[in-house]
Amino acid sequence: MDYLSQLENRSIYIIREAYSQFRNIALLWSIGKDSTTLLWIVRKAFFGEIPFPVIHIDTGYKFREIYTFRDRFVKEWNLDLVMSRNDAAIEKGMSKECGHLECCNELKTEALKKTLSERGYKALLLGIRRDEHGIRAKERYFSPRDASFSWDYQNQPAELWDYYASGDKSDHHLRVHPLLHWTEVDIWQYVKRENMPVVDLYFARDGRRYRSIGCEPCCEPVPSSAKNMRMIIRELEKSRIAERSGRAQDKEDPYTMQKLRSLGYM
Amino acid sequence: MKKNVIKLVFVGHVDHGKSTLIGRTLYETNSLPKEKYDEVKQISAELGKDAELAYLTDYLQEERERNITIDTTQIHFKTRKNNYVIIDAPGHVQFIKNMLSGASQAEAAVLLVDAQEGIKEQTRRHAYLIHLLGIENLIVVVNKMDLVGYDPDRFYEIKTDMIDFMHRLSLKPIHVIPTSARSGENITKTSSKMSWYGGPVFTDSLDHIKQNKQNPNAPFRFPVQDVFFKDDRNIVLGRVEVGSVERNQQLLVLPDGYNTSVREVVRYGEKRKSAQAGESIGIVLENHNDIKRGMVLTQQDQIPIVSDEVDGTIFWMDEDPLHRGDDLTLQCSTQVASCHLRAIEQRIDSSTLHILEENGKIIGPNEVGKVIFKLAKPIVFEPFSQVPELGRLVLRRGDSVYGAGIVNSVQQTASEKR
Numbered sequence: 302m303d304y305l306s307q308l309e310n311r312s313i314y315i316i317r318e319a320y321s322q323f324r325n326i327a328l329l330w331s332i333g334k335d336s337t338t339l340l341w342i343v344r345k346a347f348f349g350e351i352p353f354p355v356i357h358i359d360t361g362y363k364f365r366e367i368y369t370f371r372d373r374f375v376k377e378w379n380l381d382l383v384m385s386r387n388d389a390a391i392e393k394g395m396s397k398e399c400g401h402l403e404c405c406n407e408l409k410t411e412a413l414k415k416t417l418s419e420r421g422y423k424a425l426l427l428g429i430r431r432d433e434h435g436i437r438a439k440e441r442y443f444s445p446r447d448a449s450f451s452w453d454y455q456n457q458p459a460e461l462w463d464y465y466a467s468g469d470k471s472d473h474h475l476r477v478h479p480l481l482h483w484t485e486v487d488i489w490q491y492v493k494r495e496n497m498p499v500v501d502l503y504f505a506r507d508g509r510r511y512r513s514i515g516c517e518p519c520c521e522p523v524p525s526s527a528k529n530m531r532m533i534i535r536e537l538e539k540s541r542i543a544e545r546s547g548r549a550q551d552k553e554d555p556y557t558m559q560k561l562r563s564l565g566y567m
Numbered sequence: 568m569k570k571n572v573i574k575l576v577f578v579g580h581v582d583h584g585k586s587t588l589i590g591r592t593l594y595e596t597n598s599l600p601k602e603k604y605d606e607v608k609q610i611s612a613e614l615g616k617d618a619e620l621a622y623l624t625d626y627l628q629e630e631r632e633r634n635i636t637i638d639t640t641q642i643h644f645k646t647r648k649n650n651y652v653i654i655d656a657p658g659h660v661q662f663i664k665n666m667l668s669g670a671s672q673a674e675a676a677v678l679l680v681d682a683q684e685g686i687k688e689q690t691r692r693h694a695y696l697i698h699l700l701g702i703e704n705l706i707v708v709v710n711k712m713d714l715v716g717y718d719p720d721r722f723y724e725i726k727t728d729m730i731d732f733m734h735r736l737s738l739k740p741i742h743v744i745p746t747s748a749r750s751g752e753n754i755t756k757t758s759s760k761m762s763w764y765g766g767p768v769f770t771d772s773l774d775h776i777k778q779n780k781q782n783p784n785a786p787f788r789f790p791v792q793d794v795f796f797k798d799d800r801n802i803v804l805g806r807v808e809v810g811s812v813e814r815n816q817q818l819l820v821l822p823d824g825y826n827t828s829v830r831e832v833v834r835y836g837e838k839r840k841s842a843q844a845g846e847s848i849g850i851v852l853e854n855h856n857d858i859k860r861g862m863v864l865t866q867q868d869q870i871p872i873v874s875d876e877v878d879g880t881i882f883w884m885d886e887d888p889l890h891r892g893d894d895l896t897l898q899c900s901t902q903v904a905s906c907h908l909r910a911i912e913q914r915i916d917s918s919t920l921h922i923l924e925e926n927g928k929i930i931g932p933n934e935v936g937k938v939i940f941k942l943a944k945p946i947v948f949e950p951f952s953q954v955p956e957l958g959r960l961v962l963r964r965g966d967s968v969y970g971a972g973i974v975n976s977v978q979q980t981a982s983e984k985r
Contacts, residue, residue, distance in 0.1 A: 302845055304572060313847035314792070314806050321793035321804070321860055345835040346804075348797050348849065431641050435603075435626030438640040441668070454627060455637060459664040459884060459968045461671040464898055464961045466968075482652075484643055543600040555610055556628045 305491050308483055312339075313346040315442055315479040316426065318465055320352065323423040326477075327354045327383065329413075329567065332367045333514050334499050335428035338488055339480055341497050343426070344378065354381040356416060356425075360408040361391050362516035370500045383420070387412035397518050401550045402557055408516075410565045414450060417474060424475040427567055432484045433544055434551065436558045442481055445472040450565025485512075485544050486537045493530040504528055513545050521547035572650045573776055576670045576702075578693035579679035581658035584710040586636050588679060588748035589655050590620025592770060595755040598644035599623060620748075624655045637662055639669030648774040658689050663933055664884045667971060670696060675704035675776045680725055682745070683714040691732060692918040692933070698736040699880060699935070699973060701955055704776045705733070707740045708769060712761065713747040719763045735920060742772040781844050785809040786869035787818075788949075788957060790900040791862045795849065802833055802849035803858060808900065808956035810866065812850065813841035820855070821863045822873045822945050827852045861902045863947040863957075871949050871957060872977040875942040876909075879960055880935060881972030882917065888929040889936070889970065896963040897940060899974070900956065905943040913937040937975070948977045 302310070319326055328343060328351065330336045343351050357371060375382045387395075390407040397404050417425075424443075431438040441457055443465040450473070458466050466475060480488075492499055502511045509522035510533075523542065527533040545551045551558055558566075577585040590607075593599050603623060610631060611619040622631055624640045636657040644651050656669040670676065676697045680690055697705065707729050715721045722745045733740060744753060745764050752758035753768045767775070787810030795802045812818075816829045832839040833849035842848045850864065865871060883889050889908065897906040914927035915935040923934070930936040951958030951973035962970030 302843065307845065310806065310845055310847045317792045317804050317847070346847070347795060348802065348833065348835045350797070352795075432643060435624070435640070438624070438642060439626060439638050455629060457638060457665065457668075459961075459971070460668045461961055461968065461971050462959050464959075464968070467963070467966055482641075541597070541600050543602055546600070546602060555606060559626075559628060 312342050312479040316346045319424050319477040326424040327422045328426040330355045339428035354383045356383045358385045364517045385412045385416040426477050428480050444476040448473040489534050519549040574652045574673045575675050576654040576673035577677045580687040580689040583679045583681040584748050586621030590623040591748040638665045677706045679708045679710050682711045688918045705740045707743040709745045712745045717760045787866040789864040806847045811843045817867050819867050821947050871947050873945045874977045875945040878975045879972045881970050883930045883970050885969035888931045898961045902946040906940040909941045910939040911936050
């Protein structure tokens with residue numbers, strides 16, 4: 302079996318483990334390349350359908366292209382879309398000027414808390430990968446969170462072979478990370494192989510492209526001439542620049558990501 | 568693109584240099600973005616140190632401040648020949664469940680020994696756990712050779728002791744290599760300070776790891792994960808653990824023991840007649856009386872044993888010891904059953920390998936036991952040495968995993984149907 306198929310088969314196994322245990326789960330779709338890949342693989346795992354809702358955390362600051370892409374594929378793939386917004390904070394004018402940690406925490410983590418308390422999902426599927434960030438590299442495939450969403454990273458449960466946490470009664474929900482073992486290049490090779498749609502912000506225009514997308518004010522494009530998937534793969538195989546180098550929340554302080562994640566950030 | 572990816576866990580006693588060896592390897596093979604090194608330099612300076620390469624994987628603030636790896640992490644790197652996933656595992660006894668979580672994902676191991684301190688408690692324990700996990704590919708690194716003045720006698724002394732200890736576990740290292748990770752000796756380039764050493768440098772030694780190939784003639788085993796109703800049919804979800812399956816093949820459903828056959832092999836977006844080991848697929852069966860998660864589909868010959876009694880070797884991780892007579896939950900692949908610890912035939916110190924007790928009463932934290940479990944219902948087992956996928960056990964007390972082990976042999980019991 303080729304390498305991409307090995308990665309895909311493992312991810313399908315993990316997705317089905319989560320669904321078989323809990324049924325009441327949801328997928329977190331940021332509309333970026335990773336969570337779109339996850340969504341694609343979930344459709345494969347369940348023969349063309351997604352038997353649970355897809356949550357989009359809308360901060361109001363996302364790129365226009367992200368909203369367009371979302372609306373198109375919600376229809377095309379027949380998704381049960383759940384919008385997650387912290388309207389109170391948006392109305393109060395929360396923005397990156399209040400501090401990245403504060404802004405991400407309010408507009409993303411707090412919005413998600415609200416959605417979870419309304420809907421009671423027992424597990425959330427997320428498209429994070431180990432190679433994105435040293436803190437994400439410390440994750441388990443199944444990672445328990447309490448009601449305040451905190452990640453007890455100093456005392457994670459044992460996770461042996463393909464045996465995953467079964468959901469402790471004291472857990473609020475589980476974060477499930479079916480793409481944890483994929484790298485950025487793996488994702489692009491897979492996107493190309495599957496001829497999967499992605500937001501066109503990833504492709505170079507006027508000598509620049511986005512390697513990682515989220516809220517528009519906090520994403521910087523990188524210099525690049527990669528206009529298509531093949532060129533992106535070639536660029537990444539040579540690149541020595543970090544994937545999230547254009548993401549503001551990674552840069553402010555070396556431990557911002559750790560702090561954000563310990564508070565329940567993705 | 569063809570690529571070979573080998574998963575490699577780094578183990579050994581706390582502070583013998585695992586994270587530093589990983590950091591040095593990543594650094595010398597140019598495997599990470601430049602800004603990660605700049606960040607490490609900056610943080611090291613803030614903590615008043617020279618660039619600390621261990622920080623490339625020790626990413627938690629607590630890990631950097633305490634100079635200790637708390638949890639396992641994974642990172643990619645490549646040599647000219649292969650791609651590797653490096654799994655860093657903590658060496659402190661307190662974090663052994665994290666070490667096992669990392670090591671259970673690996674197919675090869677690098678065991679580090681500090682040249683000055685020599686073989687310590689976790690060096691031996693980790694070697695034993697690697698052996699229990701069935702990892703046969705092993706490279707021993709005698710690190711911190713700079714602290715013993717690159718003395719060949721000290722190296723050979725440790726090498727002999729390590730080989731003797733491993734011999735007791737039927738382990739044989741592929742190479743034993745003297746290094747200094749901090750100074751970069753024998754990592755990617757031959758060290759001029761150890762010209763007495765004639766073997767490969769560390770990164771070259773990795774290319775001698777042989778990947779385990781699955782036996783293509785292994786009998787078909789398909790633990791059921793779930794059943795999904797789609798287009799008016801029940802699709803049985805799961806992964807082909809070993810062997811292969813094809814349309815119209817006659818199957819047996821265990822533990823119930825009834826016959827059926829394959830109507831369809833399903834993969835979304837593909838027309839399939841068959842599926843191979845490692846594939847997550849769907850199977851539509853001709854008849855399926857109440858099939859559900861925890862059952863196992865197998866071929867009709869070379870069937871596994873169905874039993875409510877199993878002999879295993881287990882490692883216990885909880886602070887609270889396990890007692891003879893305790894009730895636990897046992898999981899083997901997708902099968903889950905309540906179980907009763909009927910006997911502790913041997914209680915073993917997992918570092919010294921000494922037998923602490925025959926016919927014992929308890930298994931303490933970080934001890935190993937050769938045990939017999941009696942299950943509330945019969946399930947499918949295979950000896951770990953024959954079909955590892957159906958010979959791995961985890962043990963839960965309440966909801967948490969506190970024990971892990973392997974199946975040694977399975978008792979035929981009266982409740983077994985064939």
